[in-house]
Amino acid sequence: MTGTGTGDDAGAQAAAGVAPLAVEFCGEWFYPDPEGPGFDVGRDADLEVDDNPYLHRRFLRFVHEGGMWWLVNLGSRLSATVSQAGGGVQSWLSPGSRLPVVFPATTVVFTAGPTTYELAVHLDDAPYAAVGGDPQDEVGATTIGMPSFTLSQRQLVLALAEPMLRREGTSLVEIPSSQAAADRLGWATTRFNRKLDNVCDKLDRMGVKGLRGGPGALATNRRARLVEYAVASRLVTSEDLPLLDLPDDG
Known part of the structure; x- marks a missing residue:
């Protein structure tokens, strides 16, 4: 597993007036460059999560555009579940879709073949600090109460x-x-x-x-x-x- 970004990059984000974004996978932290073309996650990407042949070479991308961080699905087959850390707001990010990163703590979960992966995303000075509404309806966001199961x-x-x-x-x-x-x-x-x-x-x-x-x-x-x-x-x-x-x- 490899990746780009260090703690120094987090300081550079803040110095540039950009809300620092950090991505954690298996205990390793990555700090995407807001001035770069994007920070990719996949089988052969900036963050190489696994050599799983079911995983796209470049599946997800974190990119800073228009004053905001975005998560983009670059894949053609796989989707990702993206949720506010408390679980109150959840989006299903299908191929070709994108959504803004707006919460202080976000969880990204996706499955390729038999394996499921989880990323933790942290955003300083996030525009949303609490669950509310359905700000990402265009990509299938849901705010769902606890269902009743036997x-x-x-x-x-x-x-x-x-x-x-x-x-x-x-x-x-x-x-x-x-x-x-x-x-x-x-x-x-x-x-x-x-x-x-x-x-x-x-x-x-x-x-x-x-x-x-x-x-x-x-x-x-x-x-x-x-x-x-x-x-x-x-x-x-x-x-x-x-x-x-x-x-x-x-």
Whole structure:
């Protein structure tokens, strides 16, 4: 993993009158140059997150334009889940879209193949200090209340999100297969898939993007998208993990 930017670059950002932006991945910090063409994240980029062949060579770009920092999706296949650190406002950044970085702390989660990655983004002097409204509707932003799930539905989400919730000191994990998650719960795979359908349908009706591939069709990467949404929005947290060991409600 390589990247550009040091603590000195953060001072240069401030000296230039630009709100300093910092990006953290796996404990390493990067400080994009506001006067440069952009700071790219991908398989072969300024921040090389992994040699994962499912990941675009250059997937995301942080760029300073018009007095603001922006996050741009350069990819053609992959999307990213971008949320205010508290989980109250969340956007689904699809290929070709961009959104402004406006919160002091932002989480960026994306999946390529079996692996999910997380970036932490920090912005000094951010224009928004609290959750409110839906400032990024054009790229699918949502401000969603806590949905009501049965115990077994929450257990399903937790079984898929468990590696993300248990990660320590790492920003990349593998999402369990449906078979592995069903085995974790002691369920038949058919039961797991039926309940996964129900959970995805419920969230889709609430306006959560990326869980359906089109009218009447399920997204092929819905497990990854469900985990991205659940973790970024704090639908489930590490404090919920003991629920995995409870008898389910059928």
